[in-house]
Amino acid sequence: MELIVSLAIAVLTGSGVWLLLRPRTFQVIIGLALLSYAVNLFIFSMGRLKVGAAAVLEKGQIADPHAFADxxxxxxxxxxxxxxxxxxxxxxxxxxxxxxLTGNDHVDGRDHE
Known part of the structure; x- marks a missing residue:
């Protein structure tokens, strides 16, 4: 499970950085979105990947950190x-x-074709 999540974070980060370096504004926006998805997935995975664990403890339950999700x-x-x-x-x-205003969607406002 951890390997799949790590590969997903790597693919999202790599794709996001590649799109950030493109000359068109829409590609830069999509690259920023992919980077934010990668960071969200990284933060989510840092809370330990638990399947079927409760996020909140029941009343009277012992606070064992391995028994619940953060x-x-x-x-x-x-x-x-x-x-x-x-x-x-x-x-x-x-x-x-x-x-x-400029008539094109290049990042620097000039047409490079």
Whole structure:
């Protein structure tokens, strides 16, 4: 399980960095989104990958750290997803405004074809 999650994080990070280095604005936005997904998956996996474990202890249950899943990374990832959605929407609005002003979607505003 850990190997699959590690490979998924590596693929998302590599694809995100590659897209960040592209000349078009939309590709940069998609690259930023992929990087945020990779970071979210990394934070989520740092909370230990537990299947079928409760995130909150029952009343009277002994606080054994191996008996439950850590809820803090889950809360951080949920917050990061909302923030990532808002920044992606903001970047898309900036992309549309930039395309309307310059007439193309290159990062530096010049057409390189």
């Amino acid at each position: 809820p803090l990374p889950q809360a951080l990832v949920l917050t990061a997803i909302v923030i990532s959605f808002a920044t992606t929407a903001l970047f898309l609005v900036v992309l549309l405004a930039s395309r309307g």
